[in-house]
Amino acid sequence: MNPSASAPLLTLRRIAKNYGGVRALRGVDFDLAAGEVHALLGENGAGKSTLIKVATGAHRPDAGEITVAGRTLDGLTPTLAQQLGIACIYQQPALFPDLTVAENIGLRLEHGGAARRIDWPARRARATDLLARVGATIAPDTEVGELSMPEQQLVEIACAVGAGARIVIMDEPTASLTQREQARLFTVVRELRTAGVGVIYISHRLEEIFALADRVTVLRDGASVGTHPVAAMDEAGLIKLMVGREVAQLYPPAESPPGDVVLSLQNVGCSAAGVRAVSLEVRAGEIFGLAGLVGAGRTELARVLFGLTPATAGEIKLNGRPIAIGSPQQAIELGIAYVPEDRRRHGVILEMPVAQNMTMAVHRRLFPTSWLRSGAEQSLALEYVRDLAVKCSSCDAPGGSLSGGNQQKVSLARWLATKPRVLILDEPTQGVDVGAKSEIHRIIRRLAKDGLAVLMISSDLPEVLGMSDRIGVMRAGTLAAVLPGGSDAHTVMAMALGQEGDKGAA
Ligand SMILES: Nc1ncnc2c1ncn2[C@@H]1O[C@H](COP(=O)(O)OP(=O)(O)OP(=O)(O)O)[C@@H](O)[C@H]1O
Ligand SMILES: [Mg+2]
Known part of the structure; x- marks a missing residue:
């Protein structure tokens, strides 16, 4: 047997990553085999997205080793990751809204020089073929801006398939999908697996992990607490690994009429x-x-x-x-307060500190004079950080430095503060x-x-x-x-x- 055929597609060894004083990853081991769906699970802020950013070359680890298909890499860049067949499907697809689907796919996959002529019929035909392969019924001439988010995700997956990706990473892909769209995504993921692709799948929905994944790695506070076959785990066991304690799954009852x-x-x-x-x-x-x-x-x-x-x-x-x-x-x-659904678009302002993000809706009422501001703002923010268990280095940290789930809590706090x-x-x-x-x-x-x-x-x-x-x-x-x-x-x-x-x- 060819040894490289059985080698893992991707191996991460002792990966460490700090953001300032925050130890996002502290020596994580992870590997991905061909033809498996490997779920990554952990509480908000555990380091899942950071590990993905390291694996796609978007962020450089402070320490550790990355091996792709048997080749240990000195420095992984996004371009190199792409050449090595690593594709990442983000929740917010990164497509050009004013271009058509076929143009977007073409841009992603064609590496011609500037002077090269575009073969329009071939580009359309390939787009049609790729879309069909991922089960999407989208006309290639549609402008991407007109597509729903799940449809854009499918276009991203079509790009990954077209690029011959061997490692496909999905970071919370189903958060805003309908059940039918989710079922279609699952079908695509299973087909990728059958084709020998390795899939890294992040989700907070345990039922998805049981339905889809072969193995699961649980991260807690930036460290791996173990990799297990999904078949050997049950829900309570996974939660305990993730949280480090039992979590009551009971809903709080109404106490009075x-x-x-x-x-x-x-x-x-x-x-x-x-x-x-x-x-x-x-x-x-x-x-x-x-x-x-x-x-x-x-x-x-x-x-x-x-x-x-x-x-x-x-x-x-x-x-x-x-x-x-x-x-x-x-x-x-x-x-009347409204905590919107899509925190990435309507929620947290990424450049603004956590404290200000939390208090911006009440500024005028709470802080009639600006010199009162920072003290009152800080104490209000601290209260919500504690109440909602927001994981952040301090109330001054920019919103964008928080993990996705913690941003959601900040957006909730902002509206609670309006009483x-x-x-x-x-x-x-x-x-x-x-x-x-x-x-x-x-x-x-x-x-x-x-x-x-x-x-x-x-x-x-x-x-x-x-x-x-x-x-x-x-x-x-x-x-x-x-x-x-x-x-x-x-x-x-x-x-x-x-x-x-x-x-x-x-
Ligand atoms: N750019 C950044 N600057 C500073 N800190 C960061 C940055 N990105 C992530 N962090 C911190 O690193 C830790 C891990 O974050 P990460 O986004 O990897 O969590 P996650 O497991 O994906 O969580 P979630 O389930 O909420 O998406 C968090 O404490 C987060 O605040
Ligand atoms: Mg995340």
Whole structure:
């Protein structure tokens, strides 16, 4: 047997990486074999993305050894990584929005000189072929800017396949995918594996790891705490490795019945946002969960209530009084807070310190004179850093230096700091690790107990079922049903899909 054929595709030995005083990686060992899906698991800030950045040459490790297909490399650069067949699919695809799909794929894969003529028919044909291979039904002439994020991800994967990548890395690829898109992605990953590609797969969703991965490496505080065959592990065991302790997977129960109606919607609609005739009430102390498929109009409804796309029909009342929410500024003044879903686009400002990120929505109220600012800002920020267990070197660290999940917590803190009456949460625990997730659930319940009306959008069905006092199911821009808390998954899904006939199960 050819020894190099059985050698791992990728070996990382004793990789260390510091960012200033932060020890992101402290001597991590990792290897990837051909034809395997190797999951990387760990709490927020454990070092997963950093390890990936080292493996793609984006960041240079302070110490350690990188071996690709038997060849130990002195310094790995992004260009060299690409030549060696390493491709990384990011959650936010890095494509040119104004160019077509075929042009984007062409740019990625053609290495001609500037003077080389472009063979348009060949470029189109190859794009068509690659898209078909990854199961995408996207016309090659579509401008990338018109594609959804999951579609852009598929284009990225098509590029990886086209480039003959032997190592494909995916860092939380499914965070915003619908179930069907997720299933398609899984099919693509399995095909890559069958073709002998090695796949590194990062996700906080344990069920994905059990469905997809062959082996799992768990990182904790920048160190590997072990590599195991997935078949030898169960969920509780993985959590314990990851967190270093048992985490109760229980949802905090409501302790008292809800109070008066805080927010009331009567036939609310917004034609531009595709929301129509939504009627619902949320009471003080109540968590109203909004379930539904991605695209059912839940985020659109949240945007209407936050004044981003103001309502054009119906009536909104706050504490019994009719109100108009014409802008986010008005929403904030009325006591409505909105924690948006896509923290990378709407959430944290990467250059701004953590403390300022957390307090920016309350600046004018809290700090009428600027000399009061930094002390009050610091103490407020410290409170949330402690409450939400935000992992950062200090409150002065830039938002961009935090791991993805910790950025999510900062964005949550910002809106909690406004001390709202109505809190709208859009996918509050997306990208957050299991320990932090139960922490956030506890905080949401506590806020409700303190009298807040909470509207919680979530695609995580167990979360909606476990947290909600009542569950609204949205479909095609409107509220299809309101179900009591404790309803079963089957009933909620049937309503979300529009299979009313199945309602008998309720
Ligand atoms: N550019 C940077 N500057 C300073 N610190 C950084 C930088 N990038 C990462 N870190 C720190 O390194 C540690 C590991 O971060 P990393 O992004 O690798 O975590 P992660 O495991 O991917 O977490 P998540 O699940 O939240 O995405 C964190 O403490 C983070 O704050
Ligand atoms: Mg990460």
